[in-house]
Amino acid sequence: MEKAETLQEFYKRKFAEVPGTFTAEIGHFNLFRLEPFIEGRPTNIPYHRRDFYKIMLVKGQSEVHFADRTVAIKKQGLSFSNPQIPYKWEHLDKIREGVYCIFNQQLFHQYGQLTQYEVFQPNGKHIFELSDEQVEIVSDIFNRIEKEFNTDYKYKYDIIRNHISELIHFGMRLQPPIEQEKQAPNASQRISALFIELLERQFPIDDQHPSIQLRTASGYADQLNVHVNHLNRSVKDTLQKTTTQVIAERLVQEAKILLRHSKWGVAEIAYALGFTEPTHFNNFFKKHTGASPTGFRNV
Numbered sequence: 001m002e003k004a005e006t007l008q009e010f011y012k013r014k015f016a017e018v019p020g021t022f023t024a025e026i027g028h029f030n031l032f033r034l035e036p037f038i039e040g041r042p043t044n045i046p047y048h049r050r051d052f053y054k055i056m057l058v059k060g061q062s063e064v065h066f067a068d069r070t071v072a073i074k075k076q077g078l079s080f081s082n083p084q085i086p087y088k089w090e091h092l093d094k095i096r097e098g099v100y101c102i103f104n105q106q107l108f109h110q111y112g113q114l115t116q117y118e119v120f121q122p123n124g125k126h127i128f129e130l131s132d133e134q135v136e137i138v139s140d141i142f143n144r145i146e147k148e149f150n151t152d153y154k155y156k157y158d159i160i161r162n163h164i165s166e167l168i169h170f171g172m173r174l175q176p177p178i179e180q181e182k183q184a185p186n187a188s189q190r191i192s193a194l195f196i197e198l199l200e201r202q203f204p205i206d207d208q209h210p211s212i213q214l215r216t217a218s219g220y221a222d223q224l225n226v227h228v229n230h231l232n233r234s235v236k237d238t239l240q241k242t243t244t245q246v247i248a249e250r251l252v253q254e255a256k257i258l259l260r261h262s263k264w265g266v267a268e269i270a271y272a273l274g275f276t277e278p279t280h281f282n283n284f285f286k287k288h289t290g291a292s293p294t295g296f297r298n299v
Contacts, residue, residue: 005050007104026157027106031146034058034098052104053114054081055167057130057138060096064089064127071127076135079127080119080171084204086257099142103164111161115200116193119171122200122253128174141166188234195220195235199247203254205272215251215274217243252288255281259297266293 007028034056055078062073065088081087108114118124130138145163148156198220202212214220220243221228228243235243251273258269270281285293 007052007102010050010052010102027104027109028052029101029103029107029149029157029160031099031101031142031149034096034100050081050086051083052102053083053120054100054102055079055164056081056098056100057135057142058091058096058098058100059135060091060093060098062089062091062093062096073127073129076130076132077127078130078134078138078167078171078174080168081126082114082120084115084122084200085126086261099139099146101142101145101164107157108161114168115197117168117172118175119168121196122203122250125175128171134174138167138170141170188237191224191226191231191234192238194224195231195243196246198223199250203250205254205258211272212274215247217247220247248284248288252285255285255293256289256296259293266297269293 057076057078058073059076060073061075062077064071064073064079066085105114114120119126141163145160148159148163153159198214202214205211214223217232218228221231224231232243235241235246239246241249255269255273258264258272259266262269264272266281267278270278273281275281275284282292285291285296289296291299
């Protein structure tokens with residue numbers, strides 16, 4: 001599997017040099033205005049995993065391509081990108097504008113895990129179409145971030161973190177109300193959250209993390225020190241799916257990524273995803289997608 005694009009590689013790709021703003025103490029943050037369209041310059045952001053987070057406000061028609069789906073922005077949108085999900089961004093309009101910020105988890109060290117928020121979770125919603133009024137609100141937050149970023153204030157990154165959190169919560173509020181209601185904290189919610197966190201630790205599959213260790217509901221229950229029936233009830237109550245369904249959906253998602261964007265053979269992918277035989281993987285993949293792994297890869 002192709003390695004995730006690092007911050008340093010991002011800067012080399014965009015600007016041919018790496019700025020001297022990387023610090024272990026505070027992590028990394030930067031903000032950019034979307035470049036205007038120039039004839040002959042590529043309008044696509046290449047398909048990659050990235051090892052950093054990105055929040056972007058974009059005006060103009062776009063399409064965002066994931067391994068298993070495409071999301072269209074008709075007029076203007078807000079997007080949240082995370083290190084776990086590779087994507088490709090395609091700008092369709094020649095007249096466009098926007099702003100985005102990039103940062104790493106280290107910026108939020110001791111301030112919590114970014115993956116606790118649905119907009120940064122693999123199964124969460126990451127792209128939102130915005131009204132003109134919503135664009136004004138988001139633009140104002142980005143303007144405040146930019147203004148603070150350009151100051152010499154010693155504690156400016158504390159303020160920037162707050163503004164980033166404001167963007168995250170703005171996006172979370174765009175979730176349908178019924179989804180918000182399901183997120184009331186309780187024992188089942190906490191167990192499900194721990195399960196999802198443990199599930200996501202198995203991914204992404206790449207050269208540094210070549211295979212998953214847990215594939216079954218009982219395996220996750222053992223790791224969480226709960227009875228498998230208790231785990232199953234908690235997941236069903238909060239996600240309206242069985243534990244096995246959630247695991248299978250995540251395996252299919254990763255399988256699609258590997259089939260489309262890695263050079264690994266089907267057998268290698270099968271073993272990486274915990275299948276003892278390629279035939280079992282073939283049957284699993286066809287059951288959940290209607291296509292064989294080879295057929296999906298060749299489309």
